[in-house]
Amino acid sequence: MESTGVRTERPTDGVLLITLDRPRKRNAIDGAMSRAVAAALDDLDADPTLAVGVLTGAGGTFCSGMDLRAFLDGDAPEVPGRGFGGLTQAPPAKPLIAAVEGFALAGGCELVLACDLVVASSEAVFGLPEVGIGLIAGSGGLLRLPHRVPRAVATELALTGDRFSAVDAHGWGLVNRLVDPGSAVSAATELAERIARNAPLALAATKRMLAAADLPVDEAWARQEAELVAIKATGDAQEGARAFAEKRAPRWSGR
Numbered sequence: 001m002e003s004t005g006v007r008t009e010r011p012t013d014g015v016l017l018i019t020l021d022r023p024r025k026r027n028a029i030d031g032a033m034s035r036a037v038a039a040a041l042d043d044l045d046a047d048p049t050l051a052v053g054v055l056t057g058a059g060g061t062f063c064s065g066m067d068l069r070a071f072l073d074g075d076a077p078e079v080p081g082r083g084f085g086g087l088t089q090a091p092p093a094k095p096l097i098a099a100v101e102g103f104a105l106a107g108g109c110e111l112v113l114a115c116d117l118v119v120a121s122s123e124a125v126f127g128l129p130e131v132g133i134g135l136i137a138g139s140g141g142l143l144r145l146p147h148r149v150p151r152a153v154a155t156e157l158a159l160t161g162d163r164f165s166a167v168d169a170h171g172w173g174l175v176n177r178l179v180d181p182g183s184a185v186s187a188a189t190e191l192a193e194r195i196a197r198n199a200p201l202a203l204a205a206t207k208r209m210l211a212a213a214d215l216p217v218d219e220a221w222a223r224q225e226a227e228l229v230a231i232k233a234t235g236d237a238q239e240g241a242r243a244f245a246e247k248r249a250p251r252w253s254g255r
Contacts, residue, residue, distance in 0.1 A: 013193075016054070020056070027058065027061055030070040041087065041096075044092050048254045054098075054185065055097070056100070062108055062124070064103055065106030085107060091116075095195055095207060099120075099189075100124045101181065102123070113144040116210075119176060120184060121180070128161060199240060199250070200252055205231050212224075
């Protein structure tokens with residue numbers, strides 16, 4: 001995928017690292033990058049040896065948003081069914097961690113918000129500045145931000161378009177891990193490794209239930225019951241109980 005501006009690698013068992021790699025463009029997203037990210041996320045979900053994804057940017061910047069020059073040339077940065085950057089409309093079924101260095105602005109910030117967890121350098125900067133150029137954050141940013149930071153804070157940030165620091169984002173709960181500059185990927189990979197030790201089917205079901213947390217109570221509990229019945233019937237549930245009783249590490253099959 002290198003020619004598309006996206007690199008993938010497996011830094012450790014169970015983890016797929018996806019790197020936006022157009023540093024001269026501050027990793028601005030064009031159509032080719034969006035399609036490459038979507039393909040990488042498809043691989044993440046389809047590969048039973050992978051449990052967690054990490055999304056980052058090369059060259060000290062996470063992502064500066066949409067490539068405006070490419071957009072003006074008719075190159076849309078959305079993938080049908082997947083949204084901006086191949087991610088924002090339909091995140092993967094498996095957990096995805098954003099590892100943020102430098103700027104995550106506009107669409108770049110929306111990519112971060114589409115991830116499940118965020119590890120950020122203490123010098124990272126976020127923002128949804130679209131109102132300043134006559135647009136709105138239309139790739140899920142306005143829908144997700146009020147669920148990730150206090151609503152009053154989200155309202156101010158969205159209406160002013162002001163940038164905000166990783167330190168503030170950590171204080172509001174958007175950033176899970178605040179780390180030294182240059183160490184976001186290593187810290188995110190370490191967090192991904194901790195997640196990847198767990199049962200893959202249980203991880204996917206847990207992510208689905210977290211997404212259902214805002215449903216009406218009766219619907220949420222009904223969905224939880226269905227998930228629980230299904231997960232109890234898996235071989236991994238039996239393996240987990242057996243491994244616990246035998247005081248050994250479980251050997252997950254994904255079935």
